[in-house]
Amino acid sequence: MAKKLSHPSLDIVDSHGTELTGKNIVLCVAGSVAAYKSIELARLLMRHGANVKCVMSNASTKLIKPDYMKWATGNNVITKLTGDMEHIELADYKRSDLLIVYPSTANTLGKLATGIDDTPISTVLTVAFGSKIPIIMGLAMHRSMYENAAVKKNMNFLRKKIDFVSPQMIEGKAKAPEPEDVLSFVLKKFGSSEKLQGKKVLMTAGPTVEKIDSVRVITNQSSGKTGTLLASELISAGAKVTLIYGPGTSEPPKGAKIIRVNSVDEMNKAVKESLKKKFDIAIMAAAASDYVAKNATSSKIKSDKKEINVKLVRAPKIIDIVKNKQKDIFLVGFKAETDISKKELVTRAKKKLKESKANIIVANDIGRKYNKDTNYNEIIIVDPKGTTTIPRTKKERLSKIICKNIEKRI
Numbered sequence: 001m002a003k004k005l006s007h008p009s010l011d012i013v014d015s016h017g018t019e020l021t022g023k024n025i026v027l028c029v030a031g032s033v034a035a036y037k038s039i040e041l042a043r044l045l046m047r048h049g050a051n052v053k054c055v056m057s058n059a060s061t062k063l064i065k066p067d068y069m070k071w072a073t074g075n076n077v078i079t080k081l082t083g084d085m086e087h088i089e090l091a092d093y094k095r096s097d098l099l100i101v102y103p104s105t106a107n108t109l110g111k112l113a114t115g116i117d118d119t120p121i122s123t124v125l126t127v128a129f130g131s132k133i134p135i136i137m138g139l140a141m142h143r144s145m146y147e148n149a150a151v152k153k154n155m156n157f158l159r160k161k162i163d164f165v166s167p168q169m170i171e172g173k174a175k176a177p178e179p180e181d182v183l184s185f186v187l188k189k190f191g192s193s194e195k196l197q198g199k200k201v202l203m204t205a206g207p208t209v210e211k212i213d214s215v216r217v218i219t220n221q222s223s224g225k226t227g228t229l230l231a232s233e234l235i236s237a238g239a240k241v242t243l244i245y246g247p248g249t250s251e252p253p254k255g256a257k258i259i260r261v262n263s264v265d266e267m268n269k270a271v272k273e274s275l276k277k278k279f280d281i282a283i284m285a286a287a288a289s290d291y292v293a294k295n296a297t298s299s300k301i302k303s304d305k306k307e308i309n310v311k312l313v314r315a316p317k318i319i320d321i322v323k324n325k326q327k328d329i330f331l332v333g334f335k336a337e338t339d340i341s342k343k344e345l346v347t348r349a350k351k352k353l354k355e356s357k358a359n360i361i362v363a364n365d366i367g368r369k370y371n372k373d374t375n376y377n378e379i380i381i382v383d384p385k386g387t388t389t390i391p392r393t394k395k396e397r398l399s400k401i402i403c404k405n406i407e408k409r410i
Contacts (some may be wrong), residue, residue: 007074018255021049031059103140140176197238204286206248222287224248229399339367
């Protein structure tokens with residue numbers, strides 16, 4: 001069977017950024033003359049990585065053809081509900097990440113506020129409202145309608161439950177916000193940060209592999225997951241990430257410039273080479289080897305020997321070169337220990353903070369408790385002013401917390 005080709009319109013996905021990569025967004029187009037702007041909004045969301053599916057009201061199909069939205073999104077457009085239960089498929093629990101009504105009319109607003117679901121859009125909204133999928137409305141109507149007491153009442157009822165993107169008050173009308181304004185609102189909702197936007201970040205992540213001979217190596221069990229998750233959070237916040245990545249099992253995020261390395265020597269050289277260009281932030285999250293074989297051989301050591309002595313020598317500490325190359329860079333280091341007290345962990349983290357001239361050290365214990373489930377961890381964030389302990393939680397949440405801590409301090 002021939003492989004089905006992706007829709008040509010999907011070529012633009014991720015072309016302007018990856019802040020929304022992996023996000024499923026439902027775009028509901030109501031019957032306002034501003035409906036034509038929904039085409040551009042769909043394209044903007046896609047350019048930042050989103051998968052966009054469109055639901056159109058009967059009124060909006062008289063203003064723009066559903067085929068326009070299919071062309072724009074690369075997905076089939078829903079104009080009626082059938083036995084396929086499109087409203088459940090799109091808006092039931094965790095089926096989508098966000099629902100945008102753009103443009104939204106006073107009629108659509110009122111139906112959501114009062115629980116009326118007699119159209120495809122209102123039914124999708126009712127399901128999303130119940131399943132707590134975030135909803136954004138970009139209102140468009142005459143100013144007199146916008147200031148109507150009933151419309152105000154509906155807005156006030158919904159204000160703490162959904163988000164509104166403010167309309168433009170022009171020529172006596174509450175005109176739909178521009179697609180760029182809606183995009184900006186969405187990016188901020190999904191983590192875009194004014195402080196991190198456009199910042200150049202150099203990261204290391206994953207393990208390194210050090211050869212003993214042509215077939216045997218010394219390595220560690222790092223998956224690279226914490227580093228790749230943190231890189232993803234920084235990209236979502238708008239940062240430009242260069243990731244120097246060892247042979248980890250975790251998939252690196254889209255949107256990062258990936259430099260693949262294997263050994264600590266290769267990683268060290270890649271960091272030095274990268275630092276010839278200006279970076280705002282450096283994050284040394286890799287589990288780089290502390291020791292390497294002194295006399296690694298290019299051939300296989302014979303297996304008939306009863307004993308093999310391998311002499312290990314200390315590898316360079318990559319974090320120590322960063323501030324020497326760029327003294328004003330914001331430096332984040334990681335300190336992993338095993339089965340020690342929190343007091344001792346903090347002491348060692350503070351020592352590393354001083355030696356490397358880092359701004360933050362993220363310390364963690366990867367001993368017995370950690371190894372019970374490596375998807376969870378507890379960290380202590382150490383900086384010159386003190387410490388912050390983050391109780392054991394999923395690495396996905398830890399990466400968000402670390403990202404927020406960096407944002408606060410830069």
